[in-house]
Amino acid sequence: MRKTIFLLLIVLLIVPLTSIVVTSQDDTLVIGFLPGVVDPFYQVMQLGVEAAAADMGVEVVTQIPETWGVQVQTPILDAMIARGDIDYLVIAPTDKDQMIGPLQAAVDAGIRIITVDTFLGDGDYTNGPVTFPISYIGSDNVEGGRISARGLAEAIGGSGKVYINSTNPNVSSVEGRAVGFNEVMDNEYPDIEVVALDFNLDDLNTATTQTAAQLEVHPDLAGIFGTNVFSAQGAGTAVINAGLGGEVQVVAYDATQFAIEQLREGTVSLVLAQKPFDMGYMAVQFAVADAAGVTSLPRRVETGFAIIDIDNVDDPEVARFIYQVP
């Protein structure tokens, strides 16, 4: 009886493994795509990568980490290097410092790097501390923070207390957003006070608990900036929980369908859409161009934003920036 069950378990495990067969042609360009974590933002980016690959006749190998972090991304990166057939790597580094070493190893193995969404070092690949990547293609997160700040300031009428809920320290994207946000509030809105910044370590429950506690300390809180979807979702839930939906304005970074749903429900007042499809498409274009010998590629490309609120959410010109994953 025991033996039969064990045997059955082994068969169940092995059968799906044998169906995975890796194939690769020799002459086509192979591009590795390694985003930060499985989420709609990167999935839309993947659509862009795949669309470009189809248009330009190159092969793409995609690996998506299931959780965010250097410790998860690095082994996948090492495995991609070990394949030996990858010419270009399109990657969103999960830490601007810690990923330098592992990516240097990729460069040493003959792989050319393009970073998307997040960058290495300070993002200046010409004069900065890190110069080996070809380009950084992403949103200017600092600018995104500025736009979010102006949007939130307008929503709360130019005065009051605001609070930032973010994911992790030392991640170039969310860090830049907070920097830009603070800068605008300091310089342009003297009547707005940024009272705190919490890191929820990518945990929805923590984001909610933190926001609930901040609402206790600042019962007159007027607005919240969630630096990514999780943070905004957690913050928005705490606001709803406190019965303050519509009273406390929440700005969400990233236009996932869920964020849009929250916008329609009034949990979130403003959604900032990045353009991940463009990032993915452009990264592949850059790889193909570099392979063709183009040397004048820009080291830094900003893809821009779309701002979505309840008034323009149904406008097709704006709605196309909502992260639609089939």
Added chain:
Amino acid sequence: MISRVWAWAFLGSLIIFFVISVQITTDGRVNFLTIRNSQNILVAITPVLLLGLGQTLVIIGAGIDLSVGWVMSLASVLSALALRAAFNSGLPLFLSVVIGFLAAVVGAGFVGFLNGVIIAKLKVPAFIVTLGSSFIVRGVALLLSENTTVIGLPRGVRNYGNDALIYWIQGEGGGLYFLKRPDVTGDLLRRMNIILPYPVVLTAIVVGIIVFVLRKTQFGRHTYAIGGNLEAALRTGIPVDRHLISLYVLSSVTAGIAGFLSTLRFTAGSAVIGDALLLSSIAAVIIGGVSLFGGAGTVMGTVIGSLIIAVLTTGLVMLNVQAFWQFIVVGTVVILAVLIDQSRDLIIGRMNTG
């Protein structure tokens, strides 16, 4: 039974510490001990506590369940998918929510059943079985979840996850409201206390049931007996295998309820919602005095353990201290808890032999 006097004392002093320090840092503007904040803390403990409850049962039975966090994530996804499908097929909202609940509990219970069967019948150590199943469950949850988050739930779901039994607006123009959220805005809204949100009520019911089962029923007695001396349990004819399977099913079911509640609260299923909670739940159980060797511990201990963790999170945020400090304090308390229990056992041991 090991008493938890010191844990209550610690919780009390923690609250006093936060009351004073929050007063000082905000120049007397903010009070830590308000009705609203107490409710915040109760809401914050529900996921950790629910996972801890199942874990308490399993650990008293001298086992361990490492899969609870991921089972919670799976249950969140399953309940969201079922709820959405039911609603879209034309069922009324309440019935859809019930179907979501059943999907979470049955799906999670199935995982627990498999855990239990492999542990009890095939004699594979619980640590290994539940470690393995946690990976499997995690993969299944991500695969099912359509991009980690299941959206498109009917709007009213949010009310089930966030409404409460009692609403109380203090002061002028206020009043007491039951079951129905008063339609107020502005200043009145800011003064409104939301007392006993439904997730807290449901969690309290689960706590009550498990306290009853452990203290008053044969099932509880056998759980302690199996954890205390497996050999004795076998010799006295307790159906040990069947009992162990039930324990793992119960552990998964409480995790499933936690997943269901998070679906209601966030109006979305999330395949990662429970990922961070396993270690917190075990910490709560240990602070609560459940012995990892089995046979000892109470549900109320786990409740205190969860409360200590939630009070720390909320209090440190209110002090504007980075939440990372929470890990340091919780870790210290876990080790202290076991040290205190051990030294007390030593003293009791000396008294007996002396």
Added chain:
Amino acid sequence: MEPMLSIKNMVKRFGGLVAVNDVSLDVYPGEVVALLGDNGAGKSTLIKCVSGVYHADEGEVYFEGQLVRFSRPIEARRHGIETIYQDLALANNLDVGSNIFLGREVKKRYLGGLIRTLDNDFMLQQSQMALDSLGIHFPDLTQPIESLSGGQRQAVAIARAVYWDAKLMIMDEPTNNLGVPEQRKVLDTIRTLRERGVPIILISHTLPDIFAVSDRLIVMHRGRKVTEKKISETNTQEIVQYMVGALDDTREQ
């Protein structure tokens, strides 16, 4: 009188080793039969073959006149054969009442049996009676038994067997690791049981104990039964000779 337990020509082998070699014995109601021998003489193996832990390779066991074959210890218990091991079958984290009723808890029924709770009061009262009938007294029955002494725990195990109407009791080294006053109490309990007509197989190394409470004794040496004598017909010196193999009734003199 018909024997309560009758073992006929039992053989148990472990690989090449014959642990029990063609042993037969009878136990009659109301008598204490001592089983003794050096370590490795086969007495524990013999007992485990009776109580369902091991399965004999040859021979039969008759209990109350019927041929029995226990595949698990719990089956032997259901027939009324109780084996008392030091510590082994008690849950130290539970109180006296819980241990006496372990696995056979008494329940109160509510809502037509939908909800059943433990009837702790009843179990406590019955436990008290069972202990009283054996002349055993504890100050507090609601403490976990880990706070009791070894002898007291032994008494709990015996009380449990008595309460559940054991028809035959097997005691494996009941006085080991006990202080002298405790040993005396256990022996008193054995006498009480004997008076009540419960037959006992007593495994022990301690000759004075055996001579104090037994009616008959059986000595084993290297798997074989080398003698069987009434206590009144033998003495310590003779038994020691049997135990070390110097005397052997089965050998041609």
